Amino acid sequence: MSAVRWGVLTTARIAQDRFLPGMQKARNAVVSAISSPSGRAAGVAARFDIPTAYASHEELLADPNIEAVYLPFPNGLHAEWIIAAAEAGKDILCEKPLVGSLEDYTRVVEACDRNGVNLMEAFMYRFHPQHQKVREFIDAGRIGQVVSMHARFHFVMDRSPGEVRLQAGLEGGAVNDVGCYAIDIMNMVMGRSPVSVYAKGTSPTDPVETTVAAILDYDGVIGTFDCGFEGPMTHTFQVIGTKGHITLDQAFDPDPGAPARVTVSLRDGSTEGFDIAEDQFKVEIERFSVWARSSGHEVIHRELTEQNLAVRLAIHESLATGLPRTVEKVHAVKHHLLQEQ
Incomplete structure (x- = not known):
């Protein structure tokens, strides 16, 4: 099978630092074009040996040689570019979180269905084999029955002018940027979304939440997470069971190829550690x-995408009201919206 020919829309930092280096290692994919209206595409193309650089995203989408595209736009621009890529007949890998509203979710799914293209929310961490190891331990009963989960993702943000993650109009904020990982990993472990959430956040000088803590009630299992833009880098996850617990020291963004440690600690005092290396991109x-x-x-991964959106919507409602909120099922609402159109 020949390599899938990719196009990368924008020269965003994540594209240059992680996606394109990952692409250079991929055995069945190649970047054929990159685009940016800023004029930076040619320089990035030269750096990564990409044959074609476009001065507009529309030109890249019109290129019949491109089969799939990677979209690392600011959150608030995802929907419009997913739809544009779908209408151009491209399969779409869009950075997380996919969209921020039920209306946008309905629009992008309908566009992809109508044009016969694949769409995936780019939670790269799911593809690191450390998470397969966690699943194996849980399924084998190593830690007994799961009773709680705890996730943490913080980093110190570079507050340069125009930082998109601090703009409410572009769906910024800690929940959409890093909290979504914590939500996703707990939904993935449980195989379902929580029944309710309760969240508190702070945003001392910004229009979006910059530090958040939340409780997710999985009807018998409690998940908690905290995340934000103010503290030193940490991204951990722990699953606690009746017989022991599993700890991930670098749950979401380990350096490509560097070992990530999975530790299993049992009630009898024994501990076992596994170092697992991979470039998840x-x-x-x-x-x-x-x-x-x-x-x-x-x-x-449609169910995970819909569960993540449902929980984020409920968390934002809880942040706004100061009250616990029920998590609604996105797919049911989505179908209802489609029927009304």
């Missing part, structure tokens, strides 16, 4: 490239 690119060639068209 490379694996994500390879898996999506397989789907691009083998599947008809679908929202890949």
Whole structure:
């Protein structure tokens, strides 16, 4: 099978620092074009040996040579570019979080269905094998019955002028930027979304929340997370069971190829550690490239995407009201909206 030909829209930092280096390691994918209206595309293309640089995203989407595209736009621009890429017939890997509203979710799914293209929310961390190890331990009963989960993701943000993650109009804020990882990993472990959430946040000088803590009630299992833009880098996850617990020291963004440690600690005092190395961006690119060639068209990992959106919507309601909020099922609301159109 020949390599899937990719286009990258924008020269965003994540594209240059993580996605394109991961692409260079991928065995079934190649970047054929990159675009940016800022004029930076040519320089990035030269750095990564990309054959074509476009001065506009529309030109890249019109290129018949491109089969799949990577969209690392600010959150608030995802929907419009997903729809544009779908209408151009491209399979789409869009950075997380996919969208921020039910209306936008309905629009992008309908556009992808209508044009017969695949769509996936780019939670790259899911493709790191440390999470397969966690699943194996839980399924094998190593830590007994899961009773609680705890996730943490913080970093110190560079508050340069125009920082998109601090703009409410672009769906910035700590929940959408890093809290979404914590939500996703707990939903992935449980195989479902929580029934309710309760969140508190702070935003001393910004229009969006910059530090958040939340409780997620999985009807018998409690998940908690905290996240933000103010503290030193930490991204951990722990699953506690009746017989022991599993700890990930670098749950979401380990350095490519560097070992990430999975520690299993049991009630009898024994501890076992596993160091697992992989470039999760490379694996994500390879898996999506397989789907691009083998599947008809679908929202890949659709249930996780819908669960994540549902929880984020409830958390934002809780932040706004100061009250616990029920988590509604996104797919049911989505179908209702489609029927009204």
